Amino acid sequence: MRSGIATAAFVWVTTSSALVQAQAPPPPPPPPVQDIAAGRQITVDEALAVALDGQPNIVARIADYDAARLRVDQALSPLLPQLTGTWTAARAQNVSTTEASLTTRERTITAWSTSTIARVSLSQVLFDFGKTFASVNAARALADVSLEELELQRQLIALAVKESYTNILFGQRVIRVNQQAQERAELNLRSARGFFDVGTRPKSDVTRAEVDVANARVDVIRARNFERSARVALNVAMGIAADTPTQVVDNLAYQPLALDRARLQTDALRHRPELRQAKLRADSAEALAKRAFLDFLPDITGTGFYGASRADMNEIWELGLNLNWPLFDGGNRIARYREARANFDAARARVKAQELDISREVDQAIIAVEEAQERIQAAQKAVESAQENFRLAQGRFDAGVGTILELTDAQLELTRAQNLEAQALADNRIALARLERFVGRR
DSSP, X not given: OOSOOOOOSSEEEEOSSSEEEEOOOOOOOOOOHHHHHTTOEEOHHHHHHHHHHHOHHHHHHHHHHHHHHHHHHHHHGGGSOEEEEEEEEEEEEEEEEEOOOSSOOOEEEEEEEEEEEEEEEEEEEEEOTTHHHHHHHHHHHHHHHHHHHHHHHHHHHHHHHHHHHHHHHHHHHHHHHHHHHHHHHHHHHHHHHHHXXXXXXXXXXXXXXXXXXXXXXXXXXXXXXXXXXXXXXXXHHHTSOTTOOOEEOOOOOOOOOOOOHHHHHHHHHHHOHHHHHHHHHHXXXXXXXXXXXXXXXXXXXEEEEEEEEETTTEEEEEXXXXXEOOOOOTTHHHHHHHHHHHHXXXXXXXXXXXXXXXXXXXXXXXXXXXXXXXXXXXXXXXXHHHHHHHHHHHHHHHTTSSOHHHHHHHHHHHHHHHHHHHHHHHHHHHHHHHHHHHHTXX
């Protein structure tokens, strides 16, 4: 059975010029989690709304973005005045010795003195040749990368919801197919036993029918376990308890459509968050390279302080202008600049690589959609033929002119054709969901 299947959040329709999106009306507000736990059937749009509203991975990415925005403020802070208050108190002991005289003895005198200085200092960067602004631009680009990471996480969660949602439907359909196969196998077993009792069929026909019934039961058990696993995956993707008895609405109906490769490729290069992240990282690397180059230039800072000194609290103040220009640091700044340039070159190359990856993914998704559509049509014809073949084999067996082997083969072919039809329908949904993901939509 297939592990990754999803439904499309948008309907792709064809116009005379290109494939466009016909977006459905806004979905209703997501149902409360307790309603889902109670077993109410939910649509794929409702499942998406629940997931995008409170999935823990999305909440974590939102917090990451908030932290990244605050790092922009940190990078900007050196341009603002820096105000510092200090207060220093010291108590010192002075020991002195007096010399002896004719009238006095030698004495040791201990004296304590207390000094206190309080001051408020102010410093302001007057000119740094754009170093701080370069750092701010780099931090801002990384904050935008974090925002794109949030959108990427939303798209991945949406795809996981669609896959697991369709997996549930696929599992339910396979359960029904195998249950019908089990019922047919049990009917054949009863017929084989009846023929054996009257002496018209050998014991081997009964044994073969019993084997078919056992195999059908095993297939039903496997299908049920697959459906349960898919429900757990859907609950986790929505961010609710794994054991919630979620029920879904069947949407595996097939609707043929046409795809415009050029339009989809253009949309993907415009909307994919991974490409926007790569471009923003290149912008950040460029800003850091500029920052590394500007480290060769000096900083000009104005300083000043005002305070008082105890015991008489004399007023003290000072104004100053500092020029800080490291002339040689052993080649450290040169190495940092070359490293930053190398990082920038690598980031630009990754943008090109990302564009190629996106084009490949979109083309592969389109091929998968077209293949699934063709398989659906072929599978539906195969089901019709297998049903007719089974009907004829059943009639021949009941009339006593057909063999149990012929009937069993016809039954297996019918079950196989029905399973292939369900698989093709599910693959069509997952292919559409992945195409939407590769185009950059939820």
